[in-house]
Amino acid sequence: MKLITKYIPVLLSILMMGGCKTDMKAPAIEVYETSADGHKLTRLTSFDEESNRSVIKLIPEDEYQTITGFGGSFTEASAYVLNQLSPQNRDTVLEAYFGDSGARYSLTRTHMNSSDFSLGNYSYAPMENDMELTHFSLDEDKDDIIPMIRDAMKKSTEGFKIIASPWTAPPWMKDNKNWVGGRLLPEYNDVWALFFAKYADSMKSEGIDIWAFTVENEPLGNGNNWESMHFTPGEMTLFVQNHLGPILEREGKADIKILGYDQNREHLREWVDDMYRNEQSSKYFSGTAIHWYASTFEVFPDELRYAHEKAPDKHLIQTEACIDAEVPKWKDDAWYWSKEATDWGWDWAPEEDKHLHPKYVPTYRYARDIIGCLNNWVDGWVDWNMVLNTQGGPNWFKNWCVAPVIADTENDEVYFTPLYYVMSHFSRFIRPGAKRIGFESEDKEMMVTAAKNPDGSIVAVVFNPTTEKKNFSLNIGEESSLISINQQAIQTIIIAP
Incomplete structure (x- = not known):
């Protein structure tokens, strides 16, 4: 079996999609995916550059239950x-x-x-x-x-x-x-x-x-x-x-x-x-x-x-x-x-x-x-x-x-x-004491939830049950990351504090 590698925050270089605000920057993120095609909590570091993508907006100031x-x-x-x-x-x-x-x-x-x-x-x-x-x-x-x-x-x-x-x-x-x-x-x-x-x-x-x-x-x-x-x-x-x-x-x-x-x-x-x-x-x-x-x-x-x-x-x-x-x-x-x-x-x-x-x-x-x-x-x-x-x-x-x-x-x-x-x-990623936070997602075929951990990191979980690969922009404040999720896949995205 392949055990999960220890969580070490790194900075990914993310290309910005056309039409996004030019002053938006890419945050330090990690992306892990499990999918029908064989990913098992696999770390992803490169994503499609296509401009045809939906937007998921995270809203950390909207807090809900404590996990x-x-x-x-x-x-x-x-x-x-x-x-x-x-x-x-x-x-x-x-x-x-x-x-x-x-x-x-x-x-x-x-x-x-x-x-x-x-x-x-x-x-x-x-x-x-x-x-x-x-x-x-x-x-x-x-x-x-x-x-x-x-x-x-x-x-x-x-x-x-x-x-x-x-x-x-x-x-x-x-x-x-x-x-x-x-x-x-x-x-x-x-x-x-x-x-x-x-x-x-x-x-x-x-x-x-x-x-x-x-x-x-x-x-x-x-x-x-x-x-x-x-x-x-x-x-x-x-x-x-x-x-x-x-x-x-x-x-x-x-x-x-x-x-x-x-x-x-x-x-x-x-x-x-x-x-x-x-x-x-x-x-x-x-x-x-x-x-x-x-x-x-x-x-x-x-x-x-x-x-x-x-x-x-x-x-x-x-x-x-x-x-x-x-x-x-x-x-x-x-x-x-x-x-x-x-x-x-x-x-x-x-x-x-x-x-x-x-x-x-x-x-x-x-x-x-x-x-x-x-x-x-x-x-x-x-x-x-x-x-x-x-x-x-x-x-x-x-x-x-x-x-x-x-x-x-x-x-x-x-x-x-x-x-x-x-x-x-x-x-593994949403820890006790985390606060679930708000989000807005344009693609209604995907399911999303998000939380802010006690250490300040933000975690988004995205589930794509469709038979098509999806591209989306994950936006939080003035920061934006362009991400792809495979068909029949679940993905966890960790944004460093």
Whole structure:
């Protein structure tokens, strides 16, 4: 694999297009591109001189949300697969995600208790009626997840935040006594809230800080297939208001953020309406978590903007996304750039929702969703599994999915899919604390977003899904650069401070 070269600002000599202001100068920029024709975060230094080009104007004085970060998830499946590789290849993957030469992930997620991307069902509190959780233990995670997180921490110069999400409470706390479905029994509200505090303490003792919790992964359920537990908006809000928030506060964990909802965007309005109904209901919520599975093409911008307007001072974080219901394609870059992927909705969505689940291009879906989310107030974007095997697992339910990195554990080989490079276009260059900034773009076929980093550098990400090469002038103040982007390509442009 070709690792990303270390970021070193240089001055490019850029020819000015005819008709531009003669007093405009070229800024110091770097341009990286990933494309269907083979670029993989490749540094570009020369561009077409054609005068037929559109204009992208960056407006740094127009500031929007502060960026929390980008990254992926520490699952038992990913950690287990990494442990089946040679130490050298395991290190290569962790460096590629967290090292200075790699994607520099800054925001991550993990599961509390088991998920479908575990080897089987487990809980940290298996003892029935253990009301004080005296038998709470992270032993199930000590072979895989915890070592993966620790080794990632060693790779990361700036560190990263961790969001922890439960798929279900232990079955003994639920009305159906099952890993799948059911609801938390009211008599266990405080015990389940204490579970979160115990988890944070136990991870702290392993040298790992938890930045945030989501209350429940997919509270609307998953069709009763794998670990789940159901909440209505009102039930979740009351649980946070009367149990989780106060108990985290009592246990000295008030600094850990609580993110509500944590499922698809089409139901976002009803959840934020309840969570942020008044000061009392919203007191302990730090923000809202969302997933992308409601559609293979729709970003749901109206819902995202509504959630932001409902609570403009709260986080809005995409916590899970993947190419689902697919077995990974091994060393087949072309597949990731072709309209061949399908998701669960292709077969199983209700007839009235099938139009939301057509075939799609995997790289397009990632680029389109991240840009669309950023441009509609989302401040963090977290991918699902970081690495899976060639089957798309392990997954105890056989719910196969695709990860940006695929490993052939039998032959000790690692494949960095184009999705890894698309993620890197954002995570590597847009850093925590950056401010999204305004822009104007004449070419409506391209998607654009931009941010200003804490070090003063400005980053623009441009996505060209068309089958034609595009030329554009990137203007900022009195500075202008003439740039070309290949067909079916995503490009990150860094303007030195």
